[in-house]
Amino acid sequence: MPENKRSWIRDLLVVPLIVGVVIAVFAYVLPKFFAESRQISYSVEEPVAYLDKSSIGTAVIKVNDAAVPEVFAARVRVWNSGSLPLKALPIRFEFSAADKDFRVLSVSHNTKPIKEFGAITEEGSDQGSKRFIYALVNPEDEDNIVFLTSAKSDVEVFSKAEGLSVKAVEAEKRSEFRWYHAVIGAMLASLLSTFVEALIKGWRERRKQMKAERREI
DSSP states (O other): HHHHHHHHHHHHHHHHHHHHHHHIIIIHHHHHHHHHOOEEEEEEEEOOOEEHHHTTOOOOOOEEEEEEEEEEEEEEEEOOOSSEEEEEEEEEEEOOOTTTTTEEEEEEEEEESSSSSSEEOOOSSSSTTTEEEEEEETTTOOOEEEESSSOOOOEEEEEEOEEEEEEEEOOOOHHHHHOHHHHHHHHHHHHHHHHHHHHHHHHHHHHHHHHHHHOOO
């Protein structure tokens, strides 16, 4: 078969394929990148013991006039990671503690923005979960929640709304300041001051030596 004919057949097959791919990209792929989205993301930190049995001994802890064996803190961060405002958004925080007497002792919200965030109403909670209705959550708005609980427990986050997707994100590790950080800092500061002092002393001696050499000349 002549080379010109082969080239013509190849072009006849390839060109429509390229055109089809371009149309598919513009019709299906690009709209997904630029489409407005409804999404919330959340991260859950490892529960931290505020007061545990080994540290309090025989002491009795009372919260709201009720005795509790231990106190743990669970931190959860929730934010609007989509591009659309979310109204009347229900979010449930489910605790999976093995202790049958598990209780949520208190809840605190630290919102961003701090003011004019919108109402947060507790509705539909039970012994093993807390459920809140967020009146309005704009894009990038967030709520950092601390749950004080009577036992260590993992936390799961659930929410449902029209077109909403829920995304779990790994929690950022908190930087903790420990006593040995202060010791290391003091050691480094001491070494730095010694080094600077040695430089100054060497510079002064060098300067004296240069003056003495000039006098001899």
